[in-house]
Amino acid sequence: MLGKNKIRKIINQALSFSSVDQTEIVVIAYSSGLTRFAENRIHQNMAQENINISVRAVLNKKIGVAKTNKKDKRSLKEVVRRAEEIAKNQKPDEYFLTLPEPKKTSSVDAYREATAFFGPLKRAKIVNQIINRVEKENLRAFGALETGVTEYAVANSLGVFLYHPATTAEISLVAKDKQENSGFGNQISLDINELNIEKVTQTAVKKAILSKNPVEIKLGRYSVILEEQPVNEILSYLAYLALGARAFHEDRSFLSGQLGKKVAGENITLWDDGLDPVCLPMPFDLEGVPKKKTMIIEKGILKEIVYDHYDALKYGKKPTGHGLSAPNTLGALAGHLHLATGKYTKKELIKRLDKGLLISKLWYINAHHHKELNLTGLTRDGTFLIESGRIKAAVKNLRFTQSIPQALFQVTEIARKAKLEKSWFGGNLVPALKIKSWNFTSTSKL
Amino acid sequence: MKDLADLALDCLDVPGVDYGDIRIVEQMRENIATRNGVVEALASSQSLGFGIRVLYQGCWGFAASNDLSRKKIKEIAQKAIKIAQASSMVNGEKVILTKAPTVKDGRYETPIKKNPFAINLKEKIKLLLDADKTMRKVEKITVAQAFFQAFQENKVFASTEGNRFKQTIITTGAGIQALATDGKDAQIRSYPNSFRGQFRTAGFESVEGLDLVSHAPQIAEEAVALLTAKQCPQGEFDVILDGPQLALQVHESCGHPVELDRVLGYEASFAGTSFMTLDQLGKLKYGSKIVNITADADTPGGLGTFGFDDEGIPGQRTPIIKNGIHVGYLTSRETSFVLNQKSNGTMRADSWLVSPLIRMTNINLEAGEWDLDDLIADTKNGILMSVNKSWSIDDKRINFQFGCEVGWEIKNGKRDRMFKNPTYTGITPKFWQSCDAICNKKYWQVWGTPNCGKGEPMQRMYVGHGTAPARFRKVKVGLWK
Numbered sequence: 001m002l003g004k005n006k007i008r009k010i011i012n013q014a015l016s017f018s019s020v021d022q023t024e025i026v027v028i029a030y031s032s033g034l035t036r037f038a039e040n041r042i043h044q045n046m047a048q049e050n051i052n053i054s055v056r057a058v059l060n061k062k063i064g065v066a067k068t069n070k071k072d073k074r075s076l077k078e079v080v081r082r083a084e085e086i087a088k089n090q091k092p093d094e095y096f097l098t099l100p101e102p103k104k105t106s107s108v109d110a111y112r113e114a115t116a117f118f119g120p121l122k123r124a125k126i127v128n129q130i131i132n133r134v135e136k137e138n139l140r141a142f143g144a145l146e147t148g149v150t151e152y153a154v155a156n157s158l159g160v161f162l163y164h165p166a167t168t169a170e171i172s173l174v175a176k177d178k179q180e181n182s183g184f185g186n187q188i189s190l191d192i193n194e195l196n197i198e199k200v201t202q203t204a205v206k207k208a209i210l211s212k213n214p215v216e217i218k219l220g221r222y223s224v225i226l227e228e229q230p231v232n233e234i235l236s237y238l239a240y241l242a243l244g245a246r247a248f249h250e251d252r253s254f255l256s257g258q259l260g261k262k263v264a265g266e267n268i269t270l271w272d273d274g275l276d277p278v279c280l281p282m283p284f285d286l287e288g289v290p291k292k293k294t295m296i297i298e299k300g301i302l303k304e305i306v307y308d309h310y311d312a313l314k315y316g317k318k319p320t321g322h323g324l325s326a327p328n329t330l331g332a333l334a335g336h337l338h339l340a341t342g343k344y345t346k347k348e349l350i351k352r353l354d355k356g357l358l359i360s361k362l363w364y365i366n367a368h369h370h371k372e373l374n375l376t377g378l379t380r381d382g383t384f385l386i387e388s389g390r391i392k393a394a395v396k397n398l399r400f401t402q403s404i405p406q407a408l409f410q411v412t413e414i415a416r417k418a419k420l421e422k423s424w425f426g427g428n429l430v431p432a433l434k435i436k437s438w439n440f441t442s443t444s445k446l
Numbered sequence: 447m448k449d450l451a452d453l454a455l456d457c458l459d460v461p462g463v464d465y466g467d468i469r470i471v472e473q474m475r476e477n478i479a480t481r482n483g484v485v486e487a488l489a490s491s492q493s494l495g496f497g498i499r500v501l502y503q504g505c506w507g508f509a510a511s512n513d514l515s516r517k518k519i520k521e522i523a524q525k526a527i528k529i530a531q532a533s534s535m536v537n538g539e540k541v542i543l544t545k546a547p548t549v550k551d552g553r554y555e556t557p558i559k560k561n562p563f564a565i566n567l568k569e570k571i572k573l574l575l576d577a578d579k580t581m582r583k584v585e586k587i588t589v590a591q592a593f594f595q596a597f598q599e600n601k602v603f604a605s606t607e608g609n610r611f612k613q614t615i616i617t618t619g620a621g622i623q624a625l626a627t628d629g630k631d632a633q634i635r636s637y638p639n640s641f642r643g644q645f646r647t648a649g650f651e652s653v654e655g656l657d658l659v660s661h662a663p664q665i666a667e668e669a670v671a672l673l674t675a676k677q678c679p680q681g682e683f684d685v686i687l688d689g690p691q692l693a694l695q696v697h698e699s700c701g702h703p704v705e706l707d708r709v710l711g712y713e714a715s716f717a718g719t720s721f722m723t724l725d726q727l728g729k730l731k732y733g734s735k736i737v738n739i740t741a742d743a744d745t746p747g748g749l750g751t752f753g754f755d756d757e758g759i760p761g762q763r764t765p766i767i768k769n770g771i772h773v774g775y776l777t778s779r780e781t782s783f784v785l786n787q788k789s790n791g792t793m794r795a796d797s798w799l800v801s802p803l804i805r806m807t808n809i810n811l812e813a814g815e816w817d818l819d820d821l822i823a824d825t826k827n828g829i830l831m832s833v834n835k836s837w838s839i840d841d842k843r844i845n846f847q848f849g850c851e852v853g854w855e856i857k858n859g860k861r862d863r864m865f866k867n868p869t870y871t872g873i874t875p876k877f878w879q880s881c882d883a884i885c886n887k888k889y890w891q892v893w894g895t896p897n898c899g900k901g902e903p904m905q906r907m908y909v910g911h912g913t914a915p916a917r918f919r920k921v922k923v924g925l926w927k
Contacts, residue, residue: 033529036902038711041538045529046508048799048903050495067491069512079492086488089567091575093484120507120532128536142714144902174715182714250589251627327487329479363718366836368849368869371632374927376847378840380718399838399845399871403927441925442871444845446721 001116001149002029002051004163010071011155014055017080020087022058022099024156026286026325027051031116032148035123040131040141045120056326057083058099062090065327095314102159105290108281115167115192116149123147126171126197133201134175139208143173147192154288162284166190170422171200174381175208181394183207184361184381186229188422190280207360207382214394216443217385223356223412224438225349225386230362231339231430232421234375234404235270239334239424241370243272243296244322245311246331254373254405255302263302264408269340270297272306274321279336279420280427284321285309291321296334308332337428342414349413349434351389357398357438358384358391373404378444397444410436450519451604454498457523458606465501465543466526467605469756470494470514471798476563478570478594480578485571495798498523502530504540508801543779544788546758552603552611554753554761557746558649562596562618565650570594573658574620580662581624586670589625592658593642595896596650597908609758617749617908619645619894620653622662626669633672633866635851637661639690640834645894645908646747668852671864678853678865680924684828685870686821686917691850692811693893693911694834699874700732700739701809701909703843704766704774705792705900706781708804717900718841721874722772724784730772733878738812739767741776743791748808748910749894752794756802759791766809770879776804796905803901808892810912814884818915821883828856829923830915831868847871849926869926877918885914 002010011025031049035042054067057080064086068079123145134141147169155161169192176182185203187195226234247253255263264270274282274291284290287309295303307315308323311331322332350358360382368374376399383395415431422428447470458466472494479487496519497510507530509522574592581590597617604610621643623636638644638656646652687695702708703720711719722730733739743761745751752761757779766774776792777785781804795802822830836849853868854861892912899906 032903034902035533036712036715037536038714039538040536042505042533042536043712044508044801044902045506045533046510046801047525047529048497048510050493050510050512050799052493054491063488065487065489067489067493069493069495082490086490086567089571090488091485091571093486095484120529121535124532124535131536140711142711144715146902172715176714180719250625251629252589252625252632257629327477327479327489329481329487363841364838366838366849368836368926369867370634372927376836376838376849376925378838378845380841397840397845399840399847401847401925401927439927442845442847442922444840444842446844446873446875 002151007151007153007163008161011153013073014076014080015157017077018157020057020059020084022157024056024099026054027153028150030148030150032146033120033123034144034146035127036144037127038142040135042124042127053079054325055079055083057087059087061092061094061096062087063093063096064090096310097313099156099158100160100287100289100309103290105162106275106283108275108277108283110166110190110281112167112191115147115169115190118147118192129197130173130201134205137205137209139175139177139205141173141175146170154284154286156288160288162288164283166280168280169195171195171197173200173204175204177208177212181208181211181214182381183211188420188427210384210391211382211394214396216396219440219442221437221439223353223434223436225353225356225358225432225434227360227432228419228421228430230359231433232428233362233365235337235339235428235430236423237365237367237375238404239337241367242373243306243334244332245305245307245315248305249315252371254371258302261302262300264297264300265411266300267411267414268297268300268408271295271338272334272336273338274336274426276336279429282426285323286325287323289319289321289323294320306332306334333424335423335426337423339430341416341418341431343416344413346415346432349415349432350386353386353389353434356386357395358386375404376401398440399442399444400439401441402439407435412436447602450514451602453516454519454523455604455606457520458500462502463500463527464504465606466499467603468496468498469798470496470602472600473797474598476596478574480574480592482582482590483575483578497798498526499801500526500530501541502527503534505530505533506541507533510799541780542783544782546607546609546779549609549611549754549758552754555614556616556647558616560650562650577622577658577662580659581622581666584663584666584670586626586628586673587624587666588627591623594620594653603758605758611754611758613753615647615752616649617645617647618649618652619643619896620656620658622658622665624666624669626673628673631673633669635665635669636833637665639893641897645749645896647749647751648747672852672866675864675866678868678924682920683923684825684917684919685921685923686825686828686830686915688832688915689891689913690833690893691831692913692916693895694837696739696809696811696911696913697895698837698839699843699846700766701806704776705804706775706777709775710781710784716902721842721844726772728773731770731879732767732772732875733770734881735770736814736884737767737770737878737881740810740812741766741807742810743807745808745810745892745910745912748892749896750807750909755791755793756795757789757793759789761807762791764790776806778804794907796907800903800905803905805907806898806909808910808912813887813890813914816883816885818885818889821885821917822856822861823859825856825917826858829865829868830854830856830861844874846874867926870921870923871925872921880919881916882919883917885916889914
């Protein structure tokens with residue numbers, strides 16, 4: 001780990017080589033360790049460390065970007081020169097007005113020493129604990145434990161300098177029996193000590209045992225309870241294809257032209273908050289704009305979308321702190337989504353379902369139509385038929401093909417507790433949902 | 447670099463280390479992207495670092511750093527050993543590597559005519575902006591985009607077994623995309639492929655051969671025509687897939703399930719497993735008798751073409767499906783032990799930062815005998831689908847569902863009206879068993895897939911797929927919401 005002072009020195013040195021109108025330096029330095037296991041043994045175990053230094057040079061509205069992973073003086077001088085040379089060869093971008101000016105930015109603690117320096121022996125010990133527990137049930141363990149620290153710094157020649165160190169610890173586990181029936185458990189946190197390994201293991205084991213003898217069901221529409229991972233998958237697609245300013249203004253989002261209109265049921269409230277200390281926070285975006293809590297959908301009404309600095313100025317809006325590192329061809333991206341919770345426990349959601357399916361995990365989702373947000377994907381590692389409020393049987397993996405805008409109007413019940421799930425960057429805080437009608441179009445079977 | 451590699455190998459010369467290797471890798475990329483007349487990305491990136499892999503008493507450890515000082519190389523070598531020792535704390539089967547051929551001073555360089563990095567930036571920008579402008583001349587095109595990417599990787603490999611090679615891979619790619627909107631619908635068309643175009647191990651001559659500007663009007667007009675085209679009907683149809691779409695079909699339903707690490711469960715918690723289990727080798731009727739699929743790291747221009755994999759195994763050609771029967775896997779030195787075979791050279795890492803995994807090379811569907819016009823003439827009630835728009839397949843690679851950018855009805859042997867949002871779905875072996883016609887060599891082309899994701903941390907690999915249009919009988923079509 002380099003620390004704020006060393007990174008500031010790198011940035012100041014790079015900026016000192018600049019000779020153009022405006023210059024931005026983004027530094028992302030990281031070190032991480034990952035232990036993967038399968039069939040009750042470690043099959044991949046690694047550590048990596050690197051630094052990415054990105055320079056955006058602006059000359060008469062012409063923009064060039066160059067990147068290096070070397071921090072010595074010569075490399076910094078060369079990368080700045082390269083960015084400026086590229087800018088000279090560029091065409092002016094009339095929509096580009098300026099890099100962000102310095103703004104007051106909140107700081108939020110996302111660093112835990114224990115996570116940053118969690119070594120391979122400690123990871124192996126945890127993996128051993130998981131495997132021993134899984135083996136007791138005559139199951140096999142497959143998964144990964146990752147810990148790491150990333151230092152983000154964004155600075156520019158207008159005086160912006162922002163630094164944020166962040167740690168993450170993540171466990172994912174699939175337990176399987178000999179017939180390949182499987183269950184899934186996972187957790188992510190900025191603190192390794194917050195990972196409840198026993199609970200994650202218990203969840204995966206319990207689901208693997210419940211997944212025995214899966215039945216095939218008649219295809220069609222069912223009420224579903226989507227647990228947190230599936231809800232997060234859907235929200236991630238929503239963020240990617242619908243919530244950003246570029247898709248919105250280019251008429252590529254189902255939300256285009258819908259500001260102030262009803263786009264979901266009244267029980268749906270969705271906001272993005274990169275400052276929430278629970279959700280792997282990040283106080284600024286990768287252009288150096290402070291993140292602001294952005295209310296996207298309030299009681300079903302579309303209130304706001306997310307903007308990066310470029311599109312905000314282009315469309316006469318204020319940036320919301322959702323920019324990515326230059327060159328950004330995607331536009332703004334929400335990475336700390338919060339879906340408002342409801343009043344039921346997950347057990348109650350099941351108990352209150354007469355007939356439907358409980359979905360533990362969704363896999364390989366993709367959009368057949370970006371604007372209409374018609375998604376397809378499959379269930380895996382725990383799909384269950386619910387009848388009269390109880391799990392009646394495990395179900396063979398199913399494919400769904402479903403309009404998400406329709407589903408947003410069909411959420412009937414929401415769990416009272418939200419869980420942190422990994423987002424495009426950072427974490428989304430999501431509860432389980434009960435949705436009245438979800439379209440299952442085929443079964444995964446030979 | 448040789449000194450640094452020697453230093454790393456010296457550090458690995460300690461009791462308990464069965465095997466070790468070092469890769470020192472430099473990567474350079476140049477990206478250009480235009481959007482509605484603005485060059486929204488013009489970027490050059492460089493990355494240099496090394497990764498050391500160690501097998502200690504049958505257990506793996508890997509460590510990587512961007513710092514190529516002698517001090518750091520010693521530190522990272524020791525770290526890799528410590529990580530491998532930590533792996534050995536967990537009981538389990540020990541890794542045994544199959545024998546590798548001797549490669550003492552291997553050399554490989556992608557054959558190119560024009561270095562894509564040496565072409566003047568202004569010339570490349572002009573090419574993209576010209577195509578971008580041409581697309582925007584068509585009314586209702588609201589977003590026109592053009593893309594270019596050049597990539598070069600210089601690699602030095604050395605192992606404790608004495609194998610060494612140097613390899614330079616150069617890839618070049620470009621493409622265009624038009625989005626048409628009318629306030630109600632949004633439709634997209636790409637040329638020559640989605641995923642930002644066609645990518646090859648080749649020089650700038652590959653981009654020149656695409657002739658982006660000439661194809662821009664047709665792509666834009668088709669995107670606009672899709673706005674008012676009829677929705678693709680639901681039902682069972684004979685489907686003809688064009689080359690780019692078939693490439694992704696091969697990728698998802700054949701390339702991934704024959705990765706032997708998946709078959710052995712290494713990816714079970716993430717990328718998934720495979721229905722093509724070990725007991726099926728030599729028996730599984732994967733496809734019809736005309737289906738022959740080969741893994742070929744030697745295909746000229748293929749995005750998965752190289753001289754040596756990241757274990758120092760020479761790139762080679764391996765039958766995967768022969769006359770419809772599953773006959774081979776993609777293997778590594780570790781996994782080939784299970785088959786009592788030698789590795790067929792498919793261990794690849796997407797950078798110095800990560801440990802290599804089994805990855806596709808060029809997974810090619812061999813050409814058939816049909817002329818495309820004859821194939822269409824021979825189809826009574828079908829749909830021709832072109833260029834991928836969406837893709838999804840289950841964790842065992844059994845159940846897939848794809849969407850394409852455009853479909854054309856085939857009625858009584860003639861290509862008829864356009865369909866929007868065409869999709870098709872199926873079960874892998876049933877689908878391939880329904881393949882009754884593959885077009886001939888005239889139509890065969892190797893398509894680059896520059897975004898193949900696998901592993902943790904996620905690695906994005908360049909792979910290729912040679913395909914010619916092919917017909918599949920009685921396919922379920924039209925599920926899209």
